[in-house]
Amino acid sequence: MPxxxxxxxxxxxxxLGFPVYASxxxxxxxxxxxxxxxxxxxxxxxxxxxxxxLHMEIPPGxxxxxxxxxxxxxxxxxxxxxxxxxxxxxxxxxxxxxxxNAGNAPFEVTHGMRIAQMVAAPVAQATFREVEALGExxxxxxxxxxxxxx
Numbered sequence: 001m002p003x004x005x006x007x008x009x010x011x012x013x014x015x016l017g018f019p020v021y022a023s024x025x026x027x028x029x030x031x032x033x034x035x036x037x038x039x040x041x042x043x044x045x046x047x048x049x050x051x052x053x054l055h056m057e058i059p060p061g062x063x064x065x066x067x068x069x070x071x072x073x074x075x076x077x078x079x080x081x082x083x084x085x086x087x088x089x090x091x092x093x094x095x096x097x098x099x100x101n102a103g104n105a106p107f108e109v110t111h112g113m114r115i116a117q118m119v120a121a122p123v124a125q126a127t128f129r130e131v132e133a134l135g136e137x138x139x140x141x142x143x144x145x146x147x148x149x150x
Contacts, residue, residue: 012053028117077103
């Protein structure tokens with residue numbers, strides 16, 4: 001299990017606590033909106049960068065993936081347009097979540113609201129090399145939808 005070191009950004013509300021897993025089997029820890037200056041209103045089809053107030057030190061060989069919360073998506077149409085977002089192990093800035101309202105009504109993101117999930121995941125960096133030919137497969141160059149819909 002990786003250790004992710006956290007510290008609060010200047011002016012953040014430290015009483016919100018660090019990310020927490022909502023159940024023993026949860027893959028993602030909940031991130032909260034840290035908005036001590038007031039809520040953010042997401043108009044339909046609008047988007048905003050919402051601060052968590054956290055800086056993180058992610059160990060080398062890992063990333064943190066930021067994913068939508070299913071309840072916000074189902075009930076309000078709130079999603080993360082770049083999902084999953086990636087926080088690299090060498091990033092030390094404040095973690096922000098790009099939120100988008102795909103719903104029909106304005107949505108208020110309030111201070112302390114659980115806005116996303118973060119998943120710590122191992123990563124491997126590849127080596128890239130030019131070759132004359134690629135190995136053949138049954139699929140070949142078949143792209144979007146080429147394997148069928150059922």
